[in-house]
Amino acid sequence: MTEEFHRIRRLPPYVFAEVNAAKKAARTRGEDIIDLGMGNPDSRPPEHVVQKLVEATSSSRVHGYSVSRGIPGLRKALVNYYQRRFNVSLNPETEAIVTLGSKEGLANLASAITSPGDTILVPNPSYPIHQFGFIIAGAAVRSIPATPDENMLEALHRAVHHSIPKPTALIVNFPSNPTSYVASLDFYRELVAFAKKESIWILSDLAYAELYYGDQIPPSILEVPGAKDIAVEFTSMSKTYSMAGWRIGFAAGNPKLIAALTRIKSYLDYGAFTPIQIAAVAALNGPQDYIQEMRDLYKDRRDTLIKGLHNAGWDVPSPPASMFAWAPIPEQFKHLGSVEFSKLLLKEAQVAVAPGLGFGEYGDDFVRIGLVENTQRLRQACRSIKTFMNTYTK
Incomplete structure (x- = not known):
């Protein structure tokens, strides 16, 4: 009875697990990780x-x-x-x-x-x-x-x-x-x-x-x-x-x-x-004002993130919808693939993102960045990413 169950055998290892483990270890060490990896809304529902x-x-x-x-x-x-x-x-x-x-x-x-x-x-x-x-x-x-x-x-x-x-x-x-x-x-x-x-x-x-x-x-x-x-x-x-x-x-x-x-x-x-x-x-x-409020909130975060990443030298398209930016891995890091790049970004910039490989093999040249932190934290993330990028482009 040592064989894996049939349906479990059809499921590959969880791609996000390596980044999640590294994130947990960093937090255990007391590092301030800005987690943009999971699409988990941080706002309170309508009162x-x-x-x-x-x-x-x-x-x-x-x-x-x-x-x-x-x-x-x-x-x-x-x-x-x-x-x-x-x-x-x-x-x-x-x-x-x-x-x-x-x-x-x-x-x-x-x-x-x-x-x-x-x-x-x-x-x-x-x-x-x-x-x-x-x-x-x-x-x-x-x-x-x-x-x-x-x-x-x-x-x-x-x-x-x-x-x-x-x-x-x-x-x-x-x-x-x-x-x-x-x-x-x-x-x-x-x-x-x-x-x-x-x-x-x-x-x-x-x-x-x-x-x-x-x-x-x-x-x-x-x-x-x-x-x-x-x-x-x-x-x-x-x-x-x-x-x-x-x-x-x-x-x-x-x-x-x-x-x-x-x-x-x-x-x-x-x-x-x-x-x-x-x-x-x-x-x-009930009242639907909340929907527009969330739309405005995420748009503000999107604009902050995209502007900050561009300033850091990372050309990421501005998403027209959703709560994510689909970011092509910068050219100097493409050889790493999305999992290793995500781990490096976590280690060097203390920013967690989702490796694109988790969404299919054709996503491996990308990472997904969630708009799940306030604008102050997003600016902090972008500053850290800029320092990280500058270190590897000198």
């Missing part, structure tokens, strides 16, 4: 949402099992959000479900719809669960370009004609984690037309829909007429309302996929703690 949670927990009726698919009021609140934000109509009974964060929803839907040996199309680089949710379920994953343009569309056509068996599902994530790419509605139209023609499911991850900083407002794939025939979309309270630890997310769209997710979740969980769901209703139905 009225926190108060609703406190109020709800005082009732003796809410401490038992909840509802696996989500309380009716929360599913209706999600439907109302889609109507006002995207002008998309949904049926709260058949086209919406509450999940324990979008990550859990994606993984459980992968398990529900995947047969061993299925081929799934996943952008590379992308958020790890997009790939590994299906690998855990027994599928084979084929990488496609991560850019929402002709490169991805051409790769999709090649994949359909050269993959055996033919792909059954496609994952997309815009605004993207880690790249911050934003898709247009025209791109989604082409994607939906392709998927309908080839009978391929689309799973869209829209977790960063409200974190955008320019005129390009991220659309929903469900805005495309007929998209619900083949698409389901995952959203989350984590980033929009700084409720990452609350573990509340949603899936919406195709009734068959929603039914599959509903059924498998009924065997696995009893839903999120009811007071958390009640507070999530307050977030979605």
